Amino acid sequence: MTAYNKKIPLIAILRGVSPQQIIDVADVLIAEGISMIEVPLNSLEALTSIKLLIQEYGTDNLLLGAGTVTTPQLAEQVLATGANLIVAPNTNRDVIQLAIQSSAYCLPGIVTPTEAFNAIEAGAKALKLFPVSMVGVDGIKAMNSVLSNDIDLFPVGGITAQEQSMKPYWQAGVAGFGIGSALFKPTMTLAELRANAQRFVNVFEKLTCDK
Numbered sequence: 001m002t003a004y005n006k007k008i009p010l011i012a013i014l015r016g017v018s019p020q021q022i023i024d025v026a027d028v029l030i031a032e033g034i035s036m037i038e039v040p041l042n043s044l045e046a047l048t049s050i051k052l053l054i055q056e057y058g059t060d061n062l063l064l065g066a067g068t069v070t071t072p073q074l075a076e077q078v079l080a081t082g083a084n085l086i087v088a089p090n091t092n093r094d095v096i097q098l099a100i101q102s103s104a105y106c107l108p109g110i111v112t113p114t115e116a117f118n119a120i121e122a123g124a125k126a127l128k129l130f131p132v133s134m135v136g137v138d139g140i141k142a143m144n145s146v147l148s149n150d151i152d153l154f155p156v157g158g159i160t161a162q163e164q165s166m167k168p169y170w171q172a173g174v175a176g177f178g179i180g181s182a183l184f185k186p187t188m189t190l191a192e193l194r195a196n197a198q199r200f201v202n203v204f205e206k207l208t209c210d211k
Contacts, residue, residue, distance in 0.1 A: 004063050004105060005035040009176025010200055011087070011107075011154065013067060014049075015040045016186040022049040023056055028190055030057070032197040038087050038178070040067040041074060047081060054082040063105050072098055079104060087178070089130050091115045096122040107154055107178075111135055113143060120151060128178060131157035132169070140172040154178050161199035163206065170207045177204070 012034050017025055026037055039049045046066060053064045065085030066078040072094040075086055079102045086099040089109040099106035100123045107128040108119045116127055129135045132155035135143070140153060147153075155169045156178030166177060183196050 004176070005061075006175075008033045008035065008201055008204060009152075009154075010034050010204060011036040011038055011063075011085075011156075011176065011178040012183055012197075013038045013040065013087075013156070013178055013180035014043065014184050015067075015180055016043050017049055017184070018044050018186065019048045019052055021186065022052050024190060025184065025193060026053055026057065028194050029197055030062070032194065033201050034197060035061065036063040036085060038065060038067040038085060041078070042068050047077060050078065050081045050083050059084045065104065069095055071095065075099060087128060089128070091119045091122075093118070093122040096124050109156075113146065116143060116147065116151075120147075125150060126152040126154060126175070129153055129155045129174075130178075132159070133157060137168045137172050140169060140174060144173040152176070156180070158182075161196060161203050163203055166203055167207055167210075 012029050039046045063085040065083035067087040069075050069078055069086050069088045070090055075095045075098045084104045086104050086106045088095055091108040091110055096106050096108055106124055107126045108124050109128045109130040110116045110119055111134045152175035154176050155174055159165055159177050159179050160182045179200055
């Protein structure tokens, strides 16, 4: 299975990005140290954007792929682009196993221990806590007390580039974060995107120094 960059484990969720924007946006993110890029499938021509990412950058040092991958059929379409990142809001055993067979990094969505263990039984090594507001910091701590140490948790939903937003989850033992509208909106300028990316990276690096 493809590994992620543990130095800056931030997943950029580019909901609404267009094929016309994708390379300029990705250039900014990669330059700022973000190496995991997710194009949700409910974005305009999402598969085209993913194909452009793969063609431009390859996947040797990056995790590039799709979010909102809710069915095996969608997973097959995404993996056919050469993507190595599959993210979902739900837990679907077939999606997980298709991703694993293609050596893609897979983050199924979970909110309960039962969903977590079902995903792990299917082969998942990372879990998307979505929406994280339904899990909470105490829920993450409880989940981490029963999960093995090699399972990575990524809270998603409402994460902002502020220490008070990220620090409680980090202290609870998460491996990284999925970041969406606080990082990217289709109407943002590249300068705004760069400033947002820098803020997220700076806050995360402060967390790792303080830990």
